[in-house]
Amino acid sequence: MASVNIKLHDTNSFREVHIRAEPTLDELLKPGFDTFFMVRVQDMFRTMKLPIPPSRSTNHSLIYLTEGEAIMTIGGETYTIHAHECLVVAAGQIFSFRHPDVNRGYLCTFHSDFVAEKWGQNELLQEFEFLNVWGHPRIPLGKKASALVEPLFQRILELYAAEGIRNPALIQAYMVALLGEIKRAYQPTAGSTPSQAVRLANRFRELLFAHVRTHHRVTDYASWLSITPNHLNKAVKTATGKSASQWIDEALVLEAKVLLHQSTLAISDVAAGIGLLDPSYFSRLFKKHTGTTPLEFRKMIEKS
Known part of the structure; x- marks a missing residue:
């Protein structure tokens, strides 16, 4: 597609x-x-x-x-x-x-x-x-x-x-x-002296924002940052309270919400549009984070 x-x-x-x-x-x-x-x-x-x-x-x-x-x-x-x-x-x-x-x-x-x-x-x-x-x-x-x-x-x-x-x-x-x-x-995300964990977390989120629809693995982002996936997960968790993998999942769901609002694409095409080729996995991921399936979410949009 x-x-x-x-x-x-x-x-x-x-x-x-x-x-x-x-x-x-x-x-x-x-x-x-x-x-x-x-x-x-x-x-x-x-x-x-x-x-x-x-x-x-x-x-x-x-x-x-x-x-x-x-x-x-x-x-x-x-x-x-x-x-x-x-x-x-x-x-x-x-x-x-x-x-x-x-x-x-x-x-x-x-x-x-x-x-x-x-x-x-x-x-x-x-x-x-x-x-x-x-x-x-x-x-x-x-x-x-x-x-x-x-x-x-x-x-x-x-x-x-x-x-x-x-x-x-x-x-x-x-x-x-x-x-x-x-x-x-303004209160900075890291206070007045950003720690290494905060600097890594901020750089990770910049990369995630740019590449979420094509790169879904923590290993990809860790490689770009020249650290191990475990190091990245720990740093992001320390700085934000959420692991890198959780950030990736939530960013994918947010991208899907926008596509569901902006388009009439089939659910499978929405999944493919954010780089997930398994529609069943996409539906499970979406429901885990929103409490509704993509189809139920779209029906809610249509009623609003």
Whole structure:
């Protein structure tokens, strides 16, 4: 079977699929919005076709709340944030949300290139851990940090609403300051001094994110990292609480969920699409981690 690609949305295609065409939309999304935009959460939510099924985006997204609550599934976990908290969806990470929550705050999406001029892509991800797929998505800021962050969101929104990104330099400068203030409040996955286990676990998750549909064995990832499979399993377990093999299984199930949402492929073709040629094994794996078979999961999608 030919490779089945999960749709990776840029902002234009996400708009076409998940946002209603309304007269006010052009006021919210200025020219160049595929590279950067900022809106009030409450304004954008009114235009969305909810629920948003498991999807991926080429851009990073930041949600910061001043009031209310937001619930989103990012990767395999569901996160809830309230006032003075930020939620980050790294570019390429799988996300979904169902609830039209009543809240107020800011939503910003941006391509790495928009703010990477200072660092370059790799340096940007090294500087801000939360922009990596293995970073902590939920960042409690508290009132002290929020007193610094909220005016930055407001100023960027004012600049964007006035002229979009026709003159991006000032917005880029404020974005660097914003990311820096969020970084000060962020709790790294490894604390201030990452251990060897944490460094291995993070590198493993980067590799897994890139190769999960073609490489399913711990031995593959251990070989790339020049360590033994046992060493990798122990390091990942120490750093994350889950073994490397469990991470692989959960990543496969998450990929399958996206395909089940995005396509009408037969279950056997979904299995093949994530590199599992035994449909029975795929169904057992899926049920083990979700409590439902792939077919039952698809019927739930159709009813929602």
